[in-house]
Amino acid sequence: MASRAKSGGLMQSSLQDILGSYNDQSPLCEAYTVPASWYVDERIAELERRYVFGGTWQVVAGVDQLRQPGQFVTRELAGEPIVVVCGNDGALRAFYNVCRHHAAAVVTESEGSASIFRCPYHGWSYGLDGSLKGAPEFDGVCSFDRAQNGLVPVQVAAWEHFVFVNLDPKASSLETFLGRLVQRVEPLMLSQVKFFERRTYSLNCNWKVFVDNYLDGGYHVPHLHKGLNSVLDYRQYTTENQDRYCLQSSPMVSSDEDAATSAARQGDRAWYLWQYPNFMMNLYKGYMDTNLVLPDGVDRCKVIFDFYFDDVSTAAAEKNRQSIAVGERVNDEDVGICESVQRGLHSRAYGAGRLSVRREAGEHLFHRLLANDLKRGM
Numbered sequence: 538m539a540s541r542a543k544s545g546g547l548m549q550s551s552l553q554d555i556l557g558s559y560n561d562q563s564p565l566c567e568a569y570t571v572p573a574s575w576y577v578d579e580r581i582a583e584l585e586r587r588y589v590f591g592g593t594w595q596v597v598a599g600v601d602q603l604r605q606p607g608q609f610v611t612r613e614l615a616g617e618p619i620v621v622v623c624g625n626d627g628a629l630r631a632f633y634n635v636c637r638h639h640a641a642a643v644v645t646e647s648e649g650s651a652s653i654f655r656c657p658y659h660g661w662s663y664g665l666d667g668s669l670k671g672a673p674e675f676d677g678v679c680s681f682d683r684a685q686n687g688l689v690p691v692q693v694a695a696w697e698h699f700v701f702v703n704l705d706p707k708a709s710s711l712e713t714f715l716g717r718l719v720q721r722v723e724p725l726m727l728s729q730v731k732f733f734e735r736r737t738y739s740l741n742c743n744w745k746v747f748v749d750n751y752l753d754g755g756y757h758v759p760h761l762h763k764g765l766n767s768v769l770d771y772r773q774y775t776t777e778n779q780d781r782y783c784l785q786s787s788p789m790v791s792s793d794e795d796a797a798t799s800a801a802r803q804g805d806r807a808w809y810l811w812q813y814p815n816f817m818m819n820l821y822k823g824y825m826d827t828n829l830v831l832p833d834g835v836d837r838c839k840v841i842f843d844f845y846f847d848d849v850s851t852a853a854a855e856k857n858r859q860s861i862a863v864g865e866r867v868n869d870e871d872v873g874i875c876e877s878v879q880r881g882l883h884s885r886a887y888g889a890g891r892l893s894v895r896r897e898a899g900e901h902l903f904h905r906l907l908a909n910d911l912k913r914g915m
């Protein structure tokens with residue numbers, strides 16, 4: 538492809554052409570980003586909904602929310618209503634939250650505890666294992682097999698703090714999906730931190746812009762995040778790509794440039810871990826935050842930040858909030874630039890960009906995995 542700027546014609550390119558305009562075989566030194574059209578085209582968003590969010594393992598809850606028999610959460614994933622529940626036997630189960638009678642949502646609260654799920658419409662009830670328990674006034678209905686009318690199951694599994702579901706019934710296991718990540722993360726001891734607080738942000742950019750920004754190997758840190766940069770040894774920043782994850786890491790340095798950041802971000806190393814397609818974990822000593830990026834139309838996304846600390850006692854609450862404030866400042870800087878990028882992606886002046894070999898290997902991995910899933914969908 539000679540020119541990477543948009544052709545500017547009024548004719549809409551076919552989806553095939555748009556997908557074909559990215560070459561996922563290029564080595565990093567020759568690679569381009571995925572084209573701008575992938576960030577603004579509704580048809581790409583629809584393909585992603587089905588084959589990325591509807592076909593990969595997605596974080597939907599924390600294991601702490603589903604520990605006791607009867608505890609449940611409801612979520613929407615790739616446009617599908619889902620309920621995840623801890624059964625009477627302690628096992629996790631997930632179902633489409635769609636009544637088998639006339640399709641109403643059976644569970645209406647976002648989380649809670651129940652011994653049975655009763656549909657608010659005509660009172661059909663389901664056990665925590667999804668089986669149909671009661672269908673009022675249904676005597677005399679021919680060829681109606683209760684055993685065939687339970688809630689439709691969804692694959693579910695847990696790893697570390699997180700409960701994942703996968704809408705593709707043929708998908709391989711969560712363990713296979715995570716691959717070597719499981720072993721790689723073990724020494725980081727994620728289990729030592731405990732959930733403290735959740736904050737949700739809405740951004741005016743495509744979800745991939747946020748992920749790209751995360752995966753640029755620290756490239757933007759000295760320019761955009763002066764405070765954070767003061768505690769990282771930028772020159773020693775490393776990026777490691779494996780399977781479906783990218784692990785970025787940087788040694789920490791002590792600095793008196795930014796007192797709030799130095800107090801909140803401690804330890805020998807910072808770890809920034811991304812798992813395809815939309816989940817990140819950021820670790821410092823005694824601290825973790827996770828970011829779950831969810832599309833909200835083609836030009837918007839929602840990012841759910843969960844903050845974890847080693848000490849979540851009342852005595853530590855103020856210190857933890859100060860640490861969150863440091864994170865929020867960094868996030869504000871990222872939000873501004875991500876929204877600027879989204880506006881630029883709409884410009885006729887931009888088609889696709891090149892990647893820094895030193896810094897942007899993570900983005901390259903993301904774009905190749907994404908292209909693979911979308912092309913498989915076609």
Ligand code: FES
Pocket residue numbers: 636637638639640641656657658659660661
């Ligand atoms: S839709 Fe659920 S009972 Fe009728």
Ligand SMILES: [Fe+2]
Pocket residue numbers: 750757761762867871
């Ligand atoms: Fe950033």
